Amino acid sequence: MATLYDLLGVSDDASDADIKRAYRRAAMKAHPDRNMGREASAHAQFQELKEAYAILSDPAQRSVYDAVYAEEMGRLAREQEEEARLQEAARQEAYARHVAVAMRFAEQGYNRDVVFGALLAGDCETELAGRIADGALALHRSRQADNAMPREAGEPGEATPPSATHRATDEASRNADDRRHANFFSAIWHGMFGLHP
Structure with missing residues (x-):
């Protein structure tokens, strides 16, 4: 002035x-x-x-x-x-919201492209969306790796060999997840480009 x-x-x-x-x-x-x-x-x-x-x-x-x-x-x-x-408070709030979205999609088993697309759909900047998507997926993978590590005998929460029933349930769950991923990606694709099956 x-x-x-x-x-x-x-x-x-x-x-x-x-x-x-x-x-x-x-x-x-x-x-x-x-x-x-x-x-x-x-x-x-x-x-x-x-x-x-x-x-x-x-x-x-x-x-x-x-x-x-x-x-x-x-x-x-x-x-x-x-x-x-x-402005800083709003930026931090938006960042936390984007991270929460990315983690939710990563935990549901979606791949990077879907997590990245969900962030872009939530008005996240492209470069930031890429970093958050990569970080959320890396964190999810590390959590899965921690949960999958074999435990020593007698350790609490010791893994038991999966039964045939568990294997069938896991297979059905994976198939349902695959269909859900395909439906979700299809919905995004059709929404973006106005294409209908």
Whole structure:
């Protein structure tokens, strides 16, 4: 935000003599008689300079201006800090939401393309969606690996050999998952391109 000091080209701690000198120099450049062909804009600039000098050359007006300006600058700084804080909170909330979506899809067994597509559908930026998808799938795989590690005999939660019933249930579950993945991917594909089976 430009100040009256900026308009005259001096610092806010300039002396009265510096302000007077700067005003004369700026007024000479902006005077309408010296700006043939652009008199209207020169006249407007000249008037601004006169008003700035009138305020800054009067000690009482200058002190009021400085106090008001300092208060306004403080208010603007506080507003900018609050806006930045709200933006950061919103960014973190969106990130947590994207991670939750990615983890949910990864835990359901979807591949990277589906996880990535779900994130893009949730308004996640492309590069961030790729990183989150990769991270969620890596975390899911590491959890699966931890759960699949053989346990020592007598250790709590010791794995027992799967029975024929368990194998049949797992097979049916995998087939259902495959169909669900195909249906989900098909729905996304048809939704994106307007194709219908």
